[in-house]
Amino acid sequence: MFDDLYAAAFAAADPHPAADEPPSPQRQALAFQVVIRTRYYDDYLLAAAADGCRQVVVLAAGLDTRAFRLPWPEGTTVFEVDLPDLLVVKEQLLTDVGGQPQCERRVVPADLREDWLSAVVGAGFDPRQPTAWLVEGLLVYLETPDARALLTTVSTASAPGSRLSFERSAATRDLSAADTDAVTSLWRGGAGDDVERWLVTQGWAVTVDNLGDIAAAYGRAPSRPTTSGFVRASR
DSSP states (O other): OOOOTTHHHHHHTOSSOOOSSOOOHHHHHHHHHHHHHHHHHHHHHHHHHHTTOOEEEEETOTTOOHHHHSOOOTTOEEEEEEOHHHHHHHHHHHHHTTOOOSSEEEEEEOOTTSOHHHHHHHTTOOTTSOEEEEEOSOGGGSOHHHHHHHHHHHHHTOOTTOEEEEEEOOOHHHHOOTTTHHHHTTOOOTTOTTHHHHHHHTTOEEEEEEHHHHHHHTTOOOSSOOOOEEEEEEO
């Protein structure tokens, strides 16, 4: 599905590794979604870059290593935006393992609850150029007004030809279990059930891809139907 040469180093540095117990069905479902979305977003970003989006902005980048592991077209710049403390740890780990980005990479320390766009512009981002935006795994942790405020900012900075993608997640109750509670207890609802219609009012053309359909296309069809999926939008 994908090859991340840096994942083992990040996992080894985790001070709170997962308990060595059989995972619950909910944890397996959550892991399945993360695996499928990783490949899905890899494909989405490379397709956007090939179609002219030479700026890529990864919001809440966390330990994302796509700048290092994907074959980017020449002239691509990837902006990774996240909290300063997290980025310090990430940069040290990448330095320790000798990571070499496959594109121009700009690390942007910023709080997405504040004026993060100014920080991205300060790092060289040009809102007049087409951009591929990735909001992976973030929106579900935000209340709907905050999630939509973030997407509104993205919309104001998106020139014609830009792309945007993020998840349509399953309800927390579907994935709640003892070994997933640390994650699902933090979920706050995200961008809302009608986010596709709302994005249209922001000037986007919207497509929704079902998680099960995408997984089946990758040869990994799920054992049961799911309403989770991904939003892709373009201008």
